[in-house]
Amino acid sequence: MDSKTDGKTPTLSAKEVREASKNQPPRAAVLHEIIRLQGDKELERTVAALWWSAVAAGLSMGLSLMAMGLFSARLEGIDGAKVISSLGYSAGFLAVILARQQLFTENTLTAVLPVMSKPTLGNFGRLLRLWSVVLAGNLCGTVLVAYVMLHLPIFDSATDAAFLDIGRKVMENHTSQMFAKGIISGWMIATMVWMIPSLETSKIAIIVVITYLMALGDFTHIVVGSVEVSYLVFAGEVAWEEFWLTFAGPTLAGNIIGGSLIFALISHAQVRSDSESPKQQAQAREEAENERRAPEHDD
Incomplete structure (x- = not known):
């Protein structure tokens, strides 16, 4: 086919066309598959592995409260202190994500995609097992670190x-x-989790920007918030009943809806619709053919 009629830039060799194709950002379907495979691996992990990783993540989230508190104390009385101290919120997320520890709100996306792709009772059972173990482990870690920060x-x-x-x-x-x-x-x-595979070299920047905005907006997060509110409980300012009914229950429900029922569902529907499109099917066949021919060299 002539390059003038197929829309390709004239004078490019077949090898250069393949190089241009490889340098394109991954399609949504590719990102979906990366995250789905990650979620499937998480669903296969043992309860003990999930538990200890989740406890470690809860402890690591104490870094967010620690960093924000240290910033706030040192910036007291300075205009715009909130803008600077909110950067500390990112500390716990950086530690958890870069160390690949189990964080509940990440699993509301990664572990949900395998279930949406294959909605069987077995997969639903695996999802509930992972969620319950990771959430319990996260909360145990956050409560422990809050107690230590207050009493030592x-x-x-x-x-x-x-x-x-x-x-x-x-x-x-x-x-x-x-x-x-x-x-x-x-x-x-969930947006952050979806973005990371396509911008691996900018992972730290993505984590910092997203979590910094969360802190500026005072958006509630079940794991970070558990450190902050349980600190109040141990200080005698809040009862455990308030912790569970006012903070934890509503925040947990909101996090699940925002991460799973909205983002994951919409993203999965987008990819499902794309995969059924004749144009996308043709593109997938073309990419597979390019991969097959990749070892060939042009003169």
């Missing part, structure tokens, strides 16, 4: 006061606000 002589009084202020800010939300902000938070984390 680690921080000065200004930093301790900053930790309390951060938890109080969370508890200013009423139940419906916890739920609504949790939806946005879950959706933002």
Whole structure:
């Protein structure tokens, strides 16, 4: 076929056309498959492996409260302190994601895609097993780190006061606000998970930008928030009943809806629709043919 009629740039060799094709950003279907495979591997992990990784993630999330508190204490009285101290929120996410620890809100996307691709009772059972183990492990880790941060002589009084202020800010939300902000938070984390495979070299920047915006918007997150609010519980300012009913329950529901029922469902529907398109099927066949011919060299 003539290059003038097929839309390709004139004078390009077949090898150069293949190079241009390889340098294109991955299609949504490719990202979907990468995340689906990741989720399938997570669903196959043992309970013990999931548990200890989840506990480690809960402990790591203490870094977010620690960093925000340290920033806030040192920036007290300075205009725009919130803008700077919110950067500390990213610390826990960086530790958890780069160390590949189990974070509940990540699993609301990765582990859901295999179930959406093959919605069997067995897959639903595996999903519930993973969610329950990871959530329990995350919460145990966050409660433990909050207790240690409060009761051990680690921080000065200004930093301790900053930790309390951060938890109080969370508890200013009423139940419906916890739920609504949790939806946005879950959706933002799912967006981050979806973006990372296509921008692997910019992983740190993606994590920082997304989580920084979450902190600026005071969006509620079940794992980070558990560190902040349980710190208040151990300080005697909030009862466990308030922790579960006002914060944890609504926030958890919002995170699941934002990460799974909205983002994952829409993304899966997009890929499903694309795969059924004749144009996309033709493109997939062309890419497979290019891969088959890749070892060939042009003179």
